[in-house]
Amino acid sequence: MLEIRWHSRAGQGAVTGAKGLADVISGTGKNVQAFAFYGSAKRGAAMTAYNRIDDIDILNHEKFMNPDYVLVIDPGLTFITNICEYEKPSTKYIITTHLDKEELLEKKQDLKGKEVYVLDCIKISQETLGKPIPNAPMLGAFIKISKALELDFFLESFKKVLSKKLSQSVIDKNMEAIKRAYNEVK
Template sequence: MTEIRWHSRAGQGAVSGAKGLGDVVATTGKEVQAFALYGSAKRGAALRAYNRIDDEQIFNHAKFMNPDYVLVIDPALAYTDNIVENEADHTKYIVTTHLTKEELIEGIPSLKGKEDRVFVVDCVQISLDTIGRSVPNAPMLGAFVKVSGMFELDYFLENMKRVLAKFPQKIIDGNMAAITKAYNDVK
């Protein structure tokens, strides 16, 4: 089973990102869960969203997991949340930041020794450049696709177009550009 934990603030799209990822995973015939746990439901409040992906039916509905991937959408949460909580020895971290990987790890001692499992990408800036506002979930999905190797980029983009079909073409195009740019920029 693959488990993913998202660290975000309400309004940054982590819940939509987890659900969008779940929709794409479902096209592959795998079983998937996408859910979130909110503290306060106010915009800007910290929240966590989750995905589970497996070939078999998923009976585990607990929020506790040993994530294979930790996706940190809000840069400040990398410092204030315990992003390494319940980590496995193979957990990979994708963190939104304008810092280099070395600068990020220097500021977060719990990531030291995990350099080969830490990836950085500036999802906030990418979303501003491609979508026109700070909605960093789409770029995070692009970074996840690259780091996980779970999908070919073209397959993911085609299926995300279907997920986003209810939005105007300008929004769809912005999201496709954001996903692609983050896929190419993640380090």
Template sequence: MLEIRWHSRAGQGAITGAKGLADVVAGTGKEVQAFALYGSAKRGAAMTAYNRIDSEPILNHEKFMNPDFILVIDPGLTFITDICANEKPTTQYIITTHLSKEELIEKKPDLKGKKIYTLDCIKISIDTLGKPIPNAPMLGALMKVSGMLEIEFFKNAFKKVLGKKLSQKVIDANMLAIQRAYDEVQ
């Protein structure tokens, strides 16, 4: 089973990202879960979202997991929450930051020796969408790092998910954000 934990602030789109990922992956015939945990529902409050993906029925409905991927879409949460909680030796991190990997590890020594990928999802979302909603760029980075789905397949499937709610202009901007993050994650 593949497990993913998102660290975000309310309003940054982690729940929408987790649900969108689940919709796309469910279309491939896999079993999926997407859910969130947050205290105060105020915009800006720290929260987590989760995905589980498997070929078999998923019987575990608890929030506890040992994630394969930890996605941090708000750079500040890297330093004020325990993003490393319940990790496995093979857990991979995709972290939104303007810092280099070396600077990030220097400021957050807990990350030393871990498999870390970085990119600036906030900047990408502002540049492409005009606002700081970094969930789409994070999904692009996840596709690159995980190899879960081919990027063109993912973008085409995600367009259908977004098409239910958004204008073509916003969908196109999200596709740019996804592709740019896919290309920039390191």
């Protein structure tokens, strides 16, 4: 089973990102879960979202997991929450930050020796969408690092998911953000 934990602030799109990822992956025949845990329901409050992906039925419905991937879409949460909680030795971290990887590892010592990838999802979303909603760029980075799906397949499938709620111009901007993040994650 593949387990993913998202660290975000309410309003940054982690729940939408987790649900969108689940929608796309469920189209491949896999079983999926997407759910969230909110402390406070206020915009800006720290929260987590989760995905589980498996070829067989997923019977575990608890929020507890040992994530294969930790996706941090709010840079500040890297330093004020325990993003390494319940990690596996093989957990991969994809972190939104304006810092390069070496600077981040110097400031966040408990990530040293772990598989860490960085990109600035906030900047990408500001420049492509015009607002700081970093979920789409994080999905692009996740697709690149996880190799869970081919980029073109993900983009076409995600367009269908987005078309239920968004205009074509917003969908196009999201596609641009995903592609850019896919190419910029290091």
